[in-house]
Amino acid sequence: MNKNTHSNPKxxxxxxxxxxxxxxxxxxRSSEHTxxxxxxxxxxxxxxxxxxxxxxxxxxxxxxxxxxxLRRGFFWYYLESAKQHFITEPDHSRLCRAFDKSERNSLLFxxxxxxxxxxxxxxHILTDGAGAYYFLKLLLINxxxxxxxxxxxxxxxxxxxxxxxxxxxxxxxxxxQREIPSAIKLTKAFHIPFTLKSKPRFDVLSAILPLxxxxxxxxxxxxxxxxxxxxxxxxxxxxxxxxxxxxxxxxKRKTLRIQVPVNLRKIYPSGTLRxxxxxxxxxxxxxxxxxxxxEVIKLxxxxxxxxxxxxxxxxxxxxxxxxxxxxxxxxxxxFLKSMILHMKYYSEGVDQYSGVVTNLxxxxxxxxxxxxxxxxxxxxxxxxxxxxxxxSVIGFNDKLALSFGNISNSxxxxxxxxxxxxxxxxxxxxxxxx
Amino acid sequence: xxxxxxxxxxxxxxxxxxxxxxxxxxxxxPESDAGSNDTVSAGMGDDFISGYERLSTVQRRKLFWELxxxxxxxxxxxxxxxxxxxxxxxxxxxxxxxxxxxxxANFTLLTFWRHRLxxxxxxxLMFSSLLLLLLDLYNLKIxxxxxxxxxxxxxxxxxxxxxxMLVRSAKRKxxxxxxxxxxxxxxFSLCIEGSISEYLLKEIRLSWSLILLVSMIPIAAIxxxxxxRLNKGIELNRFFHI
Numbered sequence: 001m002n003k004n005t006h007s008n009p010k011x012x013x014x015x016x017x018x019x020x021x022x023x024x025x026x027x028x029r030s031s032e033h034t035x036x037x038x039x040x041x042x043x044x045x046x047x048x049x050x051x052x053x054x055x056x057x058x059x060x061x062x063x064x065x066x067x068x069x070l071r072r073g074f075f076w077y078y079l080e081s082a083k084q085h086f087i088t089e090p091d092h093s094r095l096c097r098a099f100d101k102s103e104r105n106s107l108l109f110x111x112x113x114x115x116x117x118x119x120x121x122x123x124h125i126l127t128d129g130a131g132a133y134y135f136l137k138l139l140l141i142n143x144x145x146x147x148x149x150x151x152x153x154x155x156x157x158x159x160x161x162x163x164x165x166x167x168x169x170x171x172x173x174x175x176x177q178r179e180i181p182s183a184i185k186l187t188k189a190f191h192i193p194f195t196l197k198s199k200p201r202f203d204v205l206s207a208i209l210p211l212x213x214x215x216x217x218x219x220x221x222x223x224x225x226x227x228x229x230x231x232x233x234x235x236x237x238x239x240x241x242x243x244x245x246x247x248x249x250x251x252k253r254k255t256l257r258i259q260v261p262v263n264l265r266k267i268y269p270s271g272t273l274r275x276x277x278x279x280x281x282x283x284x285x286x287x288x289x290x291x292x293x294x295e296v297i298k299l300x301x302x303x304x305x306x307x308x309x310x311x312x313x314x315x316x317x318x319x320x321x322x323x324x325x326x327x328x329x330x331x332x333x334x335f336l337k338s339m340i341l342h343m344k345y346y347s348e349g350v351d352q353y354s355g356v357v358t359n360l361x362x363x364x365x366x367x368x369x370x371x372x373x374x375x376x377x378x379x380x381x382x383x384x385x386x387x388x389x390x391x392s393v394i395g396f397n398d399k400l401a402l403s404f405g406n407i408s409n410s411x412x413x414x415x416x417x418x419x420x421x422x423x424x425x426x427x428x429x430x431x432x433x434x
Numbered sequence: 435x436x437x438x439x440x441x442x443x444x445x446x447x448x449x450x451x452x453x454x455x456x457x458x459x460x461x462x463x464p465e466s467d468a469g470s471n472d473t474v475s476a477g478m479g480d481d482f483i484s485g486y487e488r489l490s491t492v493q494r495r496k497l498f499w500e501l502x503x504x505x506x507x508x509x510x511x512x513x514x515x516x517x518x519x520x521x522x523x524x525x526x527x528x529x530x531x532x533x534x535x536x537x538x539a540n541f542t543l544l545t546f547w548r549h550r551l552x553x554x555x556x557x558x559l560m561f562s563s564l565l566l567l568l569l570d571l572y573n574l575k576i577x578x579x580x581x582x583x584x585x586x587x588x589x590x591x592x593x594x595x596x597x598x599m600l601v602r603s604a605k606r607k608x609x610x611x612x613x614x615x616x617x618x619x620x621x622f623s624l625c626i627e628g629s630i631s632e633y634l635l636k637e638i639r640l641s642w643s644l645i646l647l648v649s650m651i652p653i654a655a656i657x658x659x660x661x662x663r664l665n666k667g668i669e670l671n672r673f674f675h676i
Contacts, residue, residue, distance in 0.1 A: 046438065046444060048445045049444040049445060049446055049447075049453070049454055050447045050450070050454075052444075073672060073673050073675055074673055074674050076676070078675065088454075090442045091442070092441070092456070102605055113442060113455060114443060115443035331676065
């Protein structure tokens with residue numbers, strides 16, 4: 001599994017290994033825990049459907065490594081070129097719904113259209129937020145070109161080939177270094193004790209915040225927007241923890257820890273459009289007492305600065321890739337491997353953190369089309385049963401969209417979070433998801 | 435005025451009759467009245483479609499049933515008249531008349547109850563058994579039909595019924611259908627030999643049919659393996675990559 005060169009997306013028929021991060025998802029995905037996320041561009045005008053359909057079909061040659069379906073091998077899952085063309089669907093169904101497992105040619109992403117919302121939903125098996133965002137960006141450029149707007153996209157227009165081979169690589173393997181000690185195992189973290197909703201569980205609450213206001217607030221504390229929002233999340237989790245009865249089971253775990261995905265393309269040079277992100281885990285230990293917001297900010301800031309160090313990231317890559325390279329792991333048949341991965345995911349992985357905050361960053365589009373788009377929304381994949389709630393963020397112009405995915409019966413976390421922000425003088429406006 | 439799909443709320447081109455996303459006919463939509471003249475003119479090409487192509491599948495099936503009825507009843511009348519003229523009575527024509535009537539009964543079942551497998555198979559078995567019984571009866575005594583013909587017919591219908599159910603329930607059809615078919619041949623041959631030996635020797639003795647069945651098992655197994663594990667176009671290095 002240390003090589004990903006047995007694939008050639010230029011050929012009509014090709015296949016790819018799953019990248020290191022994607023390997024877990026087929027084992028843990030279900031109709032509820034779909035591992036599918038969504039990015040939507042909300043236009044200022046109604047979508048002209050013929051232009052969108054043309055734009056989608058134009059992207060087939062540009063993204064051959066997304067025209068794949070998931071197949072079961074004897075030892076590993078793999079991606080195989082599919083006959084199914086890129087299609088656009090009406091956006092009437094559930095958000096981030098699962099992709100069909102039984103259909104041989106079914107793709108792992110979909111383009112959706114409704115009124116003024118152009119959305120893409122990707123399975124995490126295929127790519128991460130950065131890959132999906134790049135796809136949506138080119139889709140929007142093509143769409144507006146088809147509407148007759150002249151758009152400069154220097155990066156793609158000047159390329160000799162429709163895509164760079166590097167885009168389909170497993171960059172984790174490229175940057176794997178042997179003989180680096182593995183990361184230390186973490187203590188179990190607090191989980192919010194809310195009850196689960198009945199199926200279908202996944203629900204999303206999205207809000208728009210003025211970007212300049214939140215930037216100003218983060219600036220006052222001398223932290224980034226991500227660090228500021230992670231601190232708010234931890235602070236709110238602390239409130240929920242303290243709301244629990246003194247001797248309740250929920251209070252047994254006293255560590256609050258947030259999983260914050262980091263786009264590794266910013267640390268390691270790679271043009272891959274498959275998964276290439278890792279997590280850092282800012283935390284606070286409630287055994288040490290109550291933290292005020294400034295203390296939380298300080299903790300988060302230093303932890304984030306420390307853990308985005310390249311050497312420490314190397315250590316996590318080394319642990320993750322090192323495991324999949326071990327011969328005894330490789331030789332386990334897939335059905336057993338999937339069972340083990342499923343158990344490990346719930347018994348170890350999910351136990352380590354209390355929440356997820358994903359910031360996709362600020363969307364940068366060619367100036368010619370920016371005026372036609374109102375804002376972007378990034379909806380996280382449905383959280384697992386232990387986590388229950390997760391959060392994602394995306395910015396565009398002066399609008400920062402905050403989305404909470406929730407499978408529980410309570411909106412307490414979102415209420416506390418948004419009230420905290422409005423208490424800081426930041427305007428919060430709830431928005432529909434489509 | 436813009437033409438908007440009332441379901442997806444997206445803007446359609448003027449020439450579009452249906453929303454390409456949800457297939458909603460915009461002619462039905464009051465919001466798209468402004469575009470309705472265009473959509474009517476876009477559908478003028480329909481006039482060139484022949485009458486047959488305009489029929490629905492059910493109508494086409496009914497047409498075939500009517501045609502087969504006309505042909506079979508014409509055949510009955512023609513053979514009956516020839517028999518009456520040449521033999522001064524009903525002699526050989528009773529065979530063709532019976533066969534045509536049973537054939538028509540089967541066509542009727544296929545036309546109207548093709549999705550109701552129990553009615554289709556049960557009815558067809560009943561009519562075909564009746565055919566064998568009548569053919570036997572025309573020789574003035576009932577002999578082979580009950581002891582040999584109907585048991586073989588019954589086993590044939592059971593095997594075909596099970597085969598149909600299996601094929602229908604298969605999510606993906608390919609070499610697995612061939613595997614089912616080979617197994618069905620093996621099992622049916624077992625039934626044939628069993629019925630013949632019971633009829634002739636008064637005991638069930640199996641020989642050639644067992645060999646046939648045993649030979650079919652590995653063929654069906656290989657076909658199933660190829661179908662379910664090594665699908666069309668798959669390469670072993672993909673499947674077994676480690």
